[in-house]
Amino acid sequence: MRDQIAKYAARLVADRSALPGRIAFAAHDDVLISNGNREMAKLCEGVLSSLSCLGLVAASQSFPIADFLVRRAPAGESRIVPRDTETRTFLHDIPFLRREELAGDPTRRIAKLLGNRKGMIAEGLGVVAAGTVTVEQAYINYSSVFHSTFVKYLLDVLTDGFLLRGEKEAFDRFRAGWLRPLSAEGLAFRSGPIGDPGEILAEIAAVGRHTVERGLVDSFFGNISYRLGDVVYISQTAASLDELPGRIDPVPADNSSTAGITASSELLAHRRIFEAGGARAILHGHPKFAVAMSMLCEEKDCPIKDCWKDCDKVRLLGGTPVVAGEIGAGGLARRVPPVIAKPGKALVYGHGVFTTGRTDFAEAFRAMVDVENWCRGEYFRRLAAKRPG
Amino acid sequence: MELSPTNGWRGSLLHVDLTTGTARAETIPRDLLTHYLGGRGLGVRLLRETHTLDPYHPDMPLVFAVGPLCGTPAPTAARLAVVSRSPLTGTVYDCSAGGRFAHRLKSAGFDALRIVGRSPRQVAIAVTPVGAEIFPADSLWGKTVGETKRALSGKGSVAAIGPAGENGVLFACIMMGEGNAVGRGGLGAVMGSKNLKAVTVDGDLPVGIADRTRFDRARQDVMRLFRASPVIFGELGISEYGTPALVDLMRQRRMAPTENFRKTVFERSGNYSGPAIRKAYGGKKDGCHGCPIQCKRSAPDGTHLPEYETVSHFGALNGIDDLRSIVRSNTACNEQGLDTITAAATLSAWGEGRGRFPDAEEVPALLEDIARRRGEGELLALGSRRVAEAMGNPGLSMSVKSLELPAYDPRGAYGMALAYCTSNRGGCHLRAYPISHEILRKPVATDRFSFSGKARIIKIAEDTNAAIDSLVACKFSFFGATLEEYAELLSATTGEDYTPQSLKEIGERIFLTERFYNCANGFDAGDDRLPERFFREPGSGGEGIDVPPIDEKRFEEEIGKYYRIRGLTPRGTFTDPGYLSGLP
Structure with missing residues (x-):
């Protein structure tokens, strides 16, 4: 289990979601072990010993989004409720403890919140997340909280502006120092059409790795597929995009085998997109600015309240159609295929981006880069328009 | 604090004494409901003081218990647990079953039905909101489950035994009229020993929900997770294909038990x-009351189609690839009231012992012989462990604590290997259900x-599933949802606050109570053993997958860890003989 702790501590540094030196993990097998920042590790051990879970992580976010969200929350609030799909589906809400509530030994108070939710925010400390089954699950839950808080913060700032002293300056530093240009430059893609199953598996694995390494997505958010004849090769459910070798299911179109029951929850959407014609490669990820921008709607007096699932309109963001729909067997698989065929790209409200390639992944990858870059640019354009300077 | 008469729990059980022919309603102390929830937990708690009795002792209770979510629109919660002591394994035994019986029992106004005693004549019980009527069932004795159900139509939902239960087959089921089985451990034989052929339940009392808005929100959350789960609502999932959706996956993972676990791949499994x-059959969707998943399948003529375990064990385990024969075997088991897994595994062990597995044509007749205890059936009715011992080769029985292993070869999933052994009811895949994460x-x-990490993972999963079995919810729900959403449903229903953590603590209490009962009946670490085959012989490797024998030393280390994590002695027993007295 120590190897797992080392692996996921390194990942938090590599994906830049946590501050080096401010990361700790604990794991509970027959003995309790921990590693990382000494003070935080001690806290992790204390919290984990009160929970029926195997793993726990505590880490300070590289940009203190969660702290800002807590400080911006009205007095009396005890949780934040991001509205993106990740939160709606898996987290529900994210409870927090304010700095003053952490005075003394906060172990029991943190454990109590984690007894009911996958992750929580401790102001000044960071995000604490538990994994019932594995250390990896704790990392995934941290990553989910990071993603959800990131998206919510972007939207809140755009709506309400900066409310706290030093917040704007911190945000500007984040923009200048943390955000990196997104690009497909320097990447080599196999030219399509790809006719060999072995080549397809290798290319899917390579593209998954590129998607993570280029910062387009966090490793656990997304799926990839390629169609060869009547077979769709698709990444498995809960598979990290940068660890896809051995985690890709070949699924026959006629459902003559159900071995692909472990395929991504978006198999249905991928199939319908292929059926709509024109695509051999599909890339799906959750780039943060695209997710945030997809949730901005300027419709006035709209009677629809649950936009993320009930809206049947098609909006455009820089030429990318935006539709609503729940994941898996929800409405996404019905609404994306009709709009993606022509532009080769589509956004799902609060969820993520689908892009396609007619013969290979180069086109799909570049399209995803373009969508996120456009959304990023548009976000900052709107933010600048909202505030002077 | 007074129980609300309608929110979640009824607060009442119906006690029936078949020796005296009397019945009475009893109040269930609130403490027991809040600390054991219902279903498996409540049933196990109600066994206290009688847990060392012989399974066939008249005073051994047979408990049918529903959960606090039953009767609400909580997804997959129209289930119950039947709890007693198993004549097959000697362990405390519970089995979760769906259908409509649970819903009707709750609607009759009871959280549980506790049956004790032995009737001097063959009887059935009719439960309604006014209580229980015990009536003669001599004319039903010897009838199949289907015949019994038809004879009792008009009395609500039926739970009945077939000839197997009447004749004391050690793996006799109690069959719900809708085709769901209270299977595996022979509780049908316990029911038969009480001279009880059937129980019918009927009622229409509503179940209240303390906070409807909170409940509806939690229900939506559950449904969203179901839709996001490829295993549940995916195009290749169990809602589309039923549990036989696993046949191809287990073949691909090279862990489909074949020919009494001598191999792990059956090349012709695609036939079923x-x-x-x-x-072949169209696969009409069917399922439990109000369940959105509908994982059961039936043929156009209404014949219930087999589950994954059944097709695989009547198929690969016996080297049979004829789907129609497998369906006939499944029907025979349902009609005679036999557990399909143990029946098929016992035939397989016997087949290996005699040098020839039964062929497709032989099996249905053998099953009837087992149920009637005639010919070869007299021995086969005892289950594989006793059959193998009688044949002078105990190693033929692929069982743990005398319960036959289901259709996941432990050499292909080491958490499963561990969980088969630590399960309180013997070689069962559902106690910790590691297939969920391992496959x-x-x-x-x-x-x-x-x-x-598997020792800790199994411990946590056992506690979690003990809570799930006490809610009572279907384990398939948790291929999508988690205890977070079900804790919300429970809190909203009862008005009491529960969290995933508090539910796991309840599950731990239930699990350890069961283990304590087992230890009181002489079980210890020596019973937490896999058959030697899995440590000595490899599975069927190939296609880039190696399936070696399990490393016995590593296995022993991990089970030692498990005992430490559970707070047990190295022998798997309790340090505190008064453990139960500290519990509610």
């Missing part, structure tokens, strides 16, 4: 896969060929 069953990648994937 989910798609093959759909092609189906839910909630996250674990390395199926590694023991790392």
Whole structure:
């Protein structure tokens, strides 16, 4: 289990979601072990010993989004409720403890919140997340909280502006120092059409790795597929995009085998997109600015309240159609295929981006880069328009 | 604090004494409901003081218990647990079953039905909101389950035994009229020993929900997770193909038990896969009361189609590839009231012992012989462990604590190997259900060929599933949802606050109570053993997958860890003989 702790501590540094030196993990097998920042590790051990879970992580976010969200929350609030799909589906809400509530030994108070939710925010400390089954699950839950808080913060700032002293300056530093240009430059893609199953598996694995390494997505958010004849090769459910070798299911179109029951929850959407014609490669990820921008709607007096699932309109963001729909067997698989065929790209409200390639992944990858870059640019354009300077 | 008469729990059980022919309603102390929930937990608690009695002792209770979510629109919660002591394994035994019986029992106004005693004549019980009527059932004795159900039509939902239960077959089921089985451990034989042929339940009392808005929100959350789960609502999932959706996956993972676990791949399993069953029978969807998943399948003529375990064990385990024969075997088991897994595994062990597995034509007749205890059936009715011992080769029985292993070869999933052994009811896949993460990648994937962390994972899962079995919810729900959403449903229903953590603590209490009962009946670490075959012989490797024998030393280390994590002695027993007295 120590190897797992080392692996996921390194990942938090590599994906830049946590501050080096401010990361700790604990794991509970027959003995309790921990590693990382000494003070935080001690806290992790204390919290984990009160929970029926195997793993726990505590880490300070590289940009203190969660702290800002807590400080911006009205007095009396005890949780934040991001509205993106990740939160709606898996987290529900994210409870927090304010700095003053952490005075003394906060172990029991943190454990109590984690007894009911996958992750929580401790102001000044960071995000604490538990994994019932594995250390990896704790990392995934941290990553989910990071993603959800990131998206919510972007939207809140755009709506309400900066409310706290030093917040704007911190945000500007984040923009200048943390955000990196997104690009497909320097990447080599196999030219399509790809006719060999072995080549397809290798290319899917390579593209998954590129998607993570280029910062387009966090490793656990997304799926990839390629169609060869009547077979769709698709990444498995809960598979990290940068660890896809051995985690890709070949699924026959006629459902003559159900071995692909472990395929991504978006198999249905991928199939319908292929059926709509024109695509051999599909890339799906959750780039943060695209997710945030997809949730901005300027419709006035709209009677629809649950936009993320009930809206049947098609909006455009820089030429990318935006539709609503729940994941898996929800409405996404019905609404994306009709709009993606022509532009080769589509956004799902609060969820993520689908892009396609007619013969290979180069086109799909570049399209995803373009969508996120456009959304990023548009976000900052709107933010600048909202505030002077 | 007074129980609300309608929110979640009824607060009442119906006690029936078949020796005296009397019945009375009893109040269930609130403490027991809040600390044991219902279903398995409540049933296990109600067994206290009688847990060392012989399974056939008249005073041994047979408890039918529903959960606090039953009767509400909580997804997959129209289930109950039947609890007693198993004549097959000698362990405390519970089995979760769906259908409509649970819903009707709750609607009759009871959280539980506790049956004790032995009737001087063959009887049935009719439960309604006014209580229980015990009536003669001599004319039903000897009838099949289907015949019994038809004879009792008009009395609500039926739970009945077939000839197997009447004749004391050690793996006799109690069959719900809708085709669901209270299977595995022989509780049908316990029911038969009481001279009880059937129980009918009927009622229409509503169940209240303390906070409807909170409940509806939690229900929506559950349904969203179901839709996001490829295993549940995916195009290749169990809602489309039923549990036989696993046939192709287990073949691909090279862990489908074949020819009494001598091999782990059966090349002709495609003949009875989910798609093959759909092609042959159409696969009309069917399921438990109010369940959105509808994982059961039936043929156009209403014949219930077999589950994954059944097709695989009547198929690969006996080297049979004829789907129609497998369906006939399944029907025979349902009609006679036999557990399909143990029946098929016992035939397989016997087949290996005699040098020839039974062929497709032989099996249905053998099953009837077992149920009637005639010819070869007299021996086969005792289950594989006793059959193998009688044949002078105990190693033939692929069982743990005398319960036959289901259709997941432990050499292909080491958490499963461990969980078969630590299960309180013997070789069962459902206590910890590690297939969820080792094969189906839910909630996250674990390395199926590694023991790392598995002792802790199994412990947590056992506690979690003990709580789930007490709610009572279907384990398939948790291929999508988690205890977070079900804790919300429970809190909203009862008005009491529960969290995933508090539910797991309740599950731990239930699990340890069961283990304590077992220890009181002489079980210890020596019974937490896999058959030697899995440590000595490899599975069927190939296609880049190696299936070696399990490393016995590593296995022993991990089970030692498990005992430490559970707070047990190295012998798997309790340090405190008064453990139960500290519990509610």
